[in-house]
Amino acid sequence: AVISDEIYERIVYDAEHVSLASLDGMADRTVTINGFSKAYSMTGWRLGYLHASDEFVGEAGKLHSHSVSCATNFVQRAGIEALENTESAVEEMRDAFADRRDLLVDLFDEHGVDVDVGDGAFYMMIPVADDDQAWCEAAIEEASVACVPGGAFNAPGYARISYAASAERLREAVDRLVANDLL
Structure with a gap:
């Protein structure tokens, strides 16, 4: 398995971002992590996400639930706004x-x-x-x-x-x- 940090995917200049998981044979072997801090200038708000196999996501959820409860409501709403209205x-x-x-x-x-x-x-x-x-x-x-x-x-x-x-x-x-x- 590979962990691919793609936090800068939206801040690419003279090249096209290619997600590691999109490469042939890598979808099931890649844990892609990302967040809102760089592209949406939400540094410190600690809102992020990952994409991985169902099994990995389930295990990550168990670990996460004992580390933090959840992102605060206003940060979640800011994330939705960022995704929907800031292109x-x-x-x-x-x-x-x-x-x-x-x-x-x-x-x-x-x-x-x-x-x-x-x-x-x-x-x-x-x-x-x-x-x-x-x-x-x-x-x-x-x-x-x-x-x-x-x-x-x-x-x-x-x-x-x-x-x-x-x-x-x-x-x-x-x-x-x-x-x-x-x-």
């Missing part, structure tokens, strides 16, 4: 993230930093010093720019930044990194 808002958000991704690629390029262009989500891995933990600490302390060390993602020498912020704030962050000799 254009999700597309607008995805397009804004793609524009911000492209902006950062250009800004880093202007400063000689080559970054990979991701196909989805709203994070970018930027190459930094070998000690990515120390670099991230310097970024927050000296430039007031929060990053996550790449080592946390098995990518030492990189830092993960989020572009779930305005273009203005992203420009400001890059300017601060440059001003503090971090890029």
Whole structure:
């Protein structure tokens, strides 16, 4: 069996999302998990779902019933609203993230930093010093720019930044990194 976390399925740019369970022979072997936090900006509301075989869902239900009772009523209603009435808002958000991704690629390029262009989500891995933990600490302390060390993602020498912020704030962050000799 495979667990496939597809939380970013709606935030894909230059590619089409393909669910692992849709591949030949994988439907009965895949547990697909998803939720509302990313595509519908419901972070922290803890509303999610899974798709799996009836047997697995039954066992997961037993475990779940002893962990939490249920999502609160207003969160359930927000989930219904998200599914029924937000398609254009999700597309607008995805397009804004793609524009911000492209902006950062250009800004880093202007400063000689080559970054990979991701196909989805709203994070970018930027190459930094070998000690990515120390670099991230310097970024927050000296430039007031929060990053996550790449080592946390098995990518030492990189830092993960989020572009779930305005273009203005992203420009400001890059300017601060440059001003503090971090890029």
